[in-house]
Amino acid sequence: MTPPHRRTLPCLPAYGIVLTLMTLLSTSACTQDKPPVPATATTAPALTTPQAELLALTRFTNYRRGATQVTADIPVQGRIARLTGRLDWRHGAGLAILQGNGGFLEHGRHLLRWDRTTVSVQRNWTEPLPTHPPRDGWIQRALTTRASTIDTTLLLLLDLAADRPDNAQLLLHSGARRVGHEKVAGVPVTVFTGPSSATPQGTASGAARTGPGRTRYWIDADGRLRRFSARLGGGTEWLVATLSV
Template structure:
C-alpha cells in the first residue's frame, strides 16, 4: 500500500515535522486556534528537545498487518539514534529484537550474531516487556563497522517514523508568530502518567506561492506540558497506519558509537 510522500519544507524550520507528511485531516470537534502562550510553547518544543541531548524514546508503528516497535536512544544534537526493533502480528512477537541505527542520511541494521542478546527487561510482571533502550547503546558499540547493512530511507511507515524522531529537535527556537499563522490547533487537554498536557496539532506547510487559506489540520500531533516539555508525538500516515513516539524524558550519558556510520 502507498505511504505518504516525504517532502521538503519551505519557509519556517518549525514546519519540519509537518513536511514529512503531506496529508491533512478534518479539524477535531472543539479544536481552536492556539493562544499566544500555546504558540510559544510549540515554538520552543524542538529547541527544548535539542537541549535535552541524548535520551530514550519509544517508537510504535501500527499498521493493519502488525506493529513495529523501536526502543531507542536518540542523540537530539547529533541527530543520530540506535535502538532495539521488533515486529508483532496477531500471533505475537516475531523473533528476537534486532539492532538498528539511523541518522539523517539513512539507516543501518546490525547483522544477526554480531551482538549479544539484550539484557533482561526491567519488568518481572510481563515476559513480553521490551528490552532496555540503554542496552542498545552498549550492544551497538560492540558491533564492528563492517557488520552494519546500510541503506537510504525508503517510503515506508518505519522509515517515516525514524525520520520523524530525528526531526523533533532544532538548535534554536522556532518563530512563534509564524507558527501561529500556519494553522496549528489546540485539540484538547490530556493526562499521561498523572501529568497534564495540551494536545496540539502541528503547523501545516502552505504550498509555495499560494495565498489560499489553510484547511484541515496537520497529521502530526504533540502532547506538550506547561513548561514546554514534549511527552508524545503522533502522526497519521493514512491507510490505517499510525506512528506514536513516546519521549520518557530519561536522559542517557555517553555518546553513540561511530560504527553504524563508519564505512571503513
C-alpha cells in the same frame, strides 16, 4: 552514541516544524484504544500567542535536552512494530531495538542505528539495548521514506529537535490548534495538532496543503514534549511515540 555518518543538524527555516514534518508525512502510510486527540480537533479555536510560543519552542527544548529515551509503535503493513531505544538529538542519531513485524525487517527483534540519511541493522538481536553501538556486524542502507513507514518514523523522531525555535507568529496562522488537556505518565500536558500547511520560506503564497491534524504534540508546562503522534501517508493508523524526560 556514534551514528553511521555524523551530520550537523541543518539550519532550519523559521517555519521548520511545518516543512520538515509535513514533507515526511506527505511521502510515506500504532493504533491505540482511543483517538490520539479529542474528536473536536477540527473545530478547536486558533492558537493564542502563549500557546503558539509554547509550540514554537518545543523542538528547540528537545535539542537543548540533547537526548531522550523513546518507545514508538509504528504501523507496518497493517500491523504494529515497536521501537524502543535512545535518540541523540544533538548529533541527529538514534539507537534502538525494533520488534519487527513486516516490511524490510520481516519478523524478529533487530538492533537499529540511524542518522538522517542511512540506517544500519543487526538482525535477530538477542541482547539488551547496548550503551554504545557495536563496531561490527552492521548491514547499512539508505533511508527510503517513500517506501517505508519505519524509515519515515526514524526521520520524524530526529526531526523533533532543532537548534533554534520555530516562528511563533507564523504558527499562529498555520492551522495548528490546542485540542485539550490530558496526562502522560501522570504529568499534565496540553495537546496540540500540528500545522496543516507548509509555506516555504515563511511566505504567504505557494502553500503545499497537507490536510489538517496529521500530527499531535503532548507538551507539559515546562515545554517538554512527552508524546508525539502522526498519521503516516494516506493511512488511517497512527505512529505513537512516547518520550522520557
